[in-house]
Amino acid sequence: MKCVVCKSPDIQMKTVEEEIEIGNEIILIPVDVLVCLNCGERYYDRKTIKKIEELKSKASSHDLKIEVVGKVFKALVA
Numbered sequence: 001m002k003c004v005v006c007k008s009p010d011i012q013m014k015t016v017e018e019e020i021e022i023g024n025e026i027i028l029i030p031v032d033v034l035v036c037l038n039c040g041e042r043y044y045d046r047k048t049i050k051k052i053e054e055l056k057s058k059a060s061s062h063d064l065k066i067e068v069v070g071k072v073f074k075a076l077v078a
């Protein structure tokens with residue numbers, strides 16, 4: 001398999017943190033995906049997409065165990 005973006009053959013299965021947004025909050029979900037080592041493009045398989053969707057709906061109904069790992073701040077600039 002070659003990367004469709006940069007044509008690099010360096011694609012590896014990696015555990016990455018996928019961001020999902022619930023309202024104003026962002027939850028990081030660790031998932032195993034194929035990642036292009038050259039440009040960073042991620043390739044999700046059907047199973048991973050399903051897992052993300054499931055966790056998303058769990059998170060919106062507050063049925064997901066989470067911990068606070070940091071805060072996101074917004075710069076107040078004109």
Ligand SMILES: [Zn+2]
Pocket residue numbers: 003004005006007008036037038039040041
């Ligand atoms: Zn690539």
